Structure formats: structure tokens, C-alpha cells
Amino acid sequence: MNLGIRNLRVLVTAGAGGIGLEIARAFVAEGARVHVCDVDAKALRALAKSDPKITQSKCDVSDRKQVARLFKDALATLKGLDVLVNNAGIAGPTGKVDAIAPEEWDRCLAIDITGQFNCTRLAVRICARARTLRS
């Protein structure tokens, strides 16, 4: 079955482990070119050995400067971008509101909310341009 994925250029955030890695592998299996980022350097080193076709950058999605570098890397490597998989997120703290450490709360919002914004704002125009060129 042709899913229209062959040669798509895909960026998966938090792609060195968990669900993100499986998404990255599924895209590669369908013929896409995939770049991932992750905050975990050890997981990225393991990925380079296990999945050498998947290119990578170390990046914490909550850090706007790191995200800017990530997009620079990904665009240079993939020569454009068709798909962003905004996968990075953490479960965050659970418990009674007065027992949650404010630093943990802030970290969760920085990754789960601001991290999504940081990546999406850079991806939309690039992906829209790529779509126009493909159609």
C-alpha cells in the first residue's frame, strides 16, 4: 500500500526513546527521511548505533535557542521539512496542589506547552511551503 510517505522529510521531537522512537522507525520503514531530537545524550548515542539512517540533534524543546539550532540542523540535513511530530512531553508531577513543587510545575509546562509552541512556530511556514511545492 502506498501511504504517500516515501521521501517525506520528517522531524520527530523526543525521538531517541519511547513512542517517538517507534514513530521515527515507522516513518523510516515507509521510506521517509527522519531527523530526531532528544535531550538524552546517552539515548542519542544508542540510536546512532541501532538506527544509523535516523539523523539526530541534541535538543531540549523547552529551550528556544536549542530549538532554533535543531531546525537549522534538520533543514540542512533533510533539505526541507514536510512533517513535524511534536512528540516531546513529560508526565509531570501528580499529587495535591499544595504538595507539588513549583519548579516541577514550571518544568512540565515549559516542555509540554512551551516546547510544542517552540517547535510549531518554526515548522508551520516551512511545512506549508513544502506542501505548496509538492502539490
Ligand SMILES: NC(=O)c1ccc[n+]([C@@H]2O[C@H](COP(=O)([O-])OP(=O)(O)OC[C@H]3O[C@@H](n4cnc5c(N)ncnc54)[C@H](O)[C@@H]3O)[C@@H](O)[C@H]2O)c1
Ligand atoms: N506513554 C504513555 O502512556 C503516554 C500516554 C499519553 C501521552 N503520552 C505522551 O506521548 C509522548 C511520548 O511518551 P513516551 O511514553 O514515549 O515518553 P518517554 O518518557 O518514554 O520519553 C520519550 C523521550 O522523551 C525525551 N525527552 C524528555 N524531555 C525532553 C525534552 N525536554 N526535550 C526533548 N526530548 C525530551 C526523553 O529523553 C525520551 O527519550 C509524550 O509527550 C507523552 O506525554 C504518553
